[in-house]
Amino acid sequence: MHTVSLAEQDSRMGPASTVYALTDALGASELALNYYELEPGESTSYGYHAHEDQEEVFYVESGELTFRIPDGEVTVGEHELVRFGPGEFQRSENTGDDTAVVLAMGAPQDPGGTVLRRECEACGGETRHGVELADAADEILVRCEDCGEITGRYE
Template sequence: MRKVRLADLSSRMSPADVSYPLADALGTTDMSLNYYELAEGDSTSFGFHAHEDQEEVFYVEAGTLTFRTADGPVHAKSGELVRFGPGEYQRAVNEHTERAIVLAMGAPREAGETDVRRYCEECEAETTQTIELADDRDSILARCENCGSETGRFTDE
């Protein structure tokens, strides 16, 4: 058994204002577990993405999230859950001024290949992306796989 307190954890760099990797803190072996607090415009992920081997469930504790899906937007408000199967594309964003709090659960813990897509201004299209730690280690970068352009930079600030 392992017990943790959110107040004792350190947030990691991500597209969310607060992001706790609870699976690491709890030492889970068969599931991924992440806690997010999202300010307006924040997201739970670096882009529109699908996990090859992982199913994900999002529980919205507070606020409202808008999930971009292949079938159009899906809104989930406090007290609601949303499930995505392996290979289903999604991206959750807080489009409201009210802070959103969400718990994301995935199984198995290892997601397999993850296909991340973002809009690249240079290519004038949504393209596949790589997600990497910047050389100075102060931010995480999203880069277009087609042209190498930076399409996003995520820091702790």
């Protein structure tokens, strides 16, 4: 058994105000686990994406998340859960007026290949993107794979 306190965790850079990567803190070997506090407009991901080998479950402790899915959108509210199987595209956004508190779980821990799509103004549409650490290691960059344009910066 291994326990951790959220109060002792350091938030990492990412698409939400608070992101605690709990996988290593708990010593998990088969499960990826992340805790989020999302302000309105923030997301748990860098874009519309799918994991080749990983299923994901999101538990919304408080607030709400709206997920973009291939068929449109679905909103998941307080004390609700949603599951995405391997290969299912999704992207969350806190569309509510309050902070959303969310626990994200993925298994297996290694998602395999991840396909990430975002709007790229330079290309004029949604394109494949990659995520990288900036040279100074002070922000995460999301870059269009077609033209090299940076479409997102996260500190």
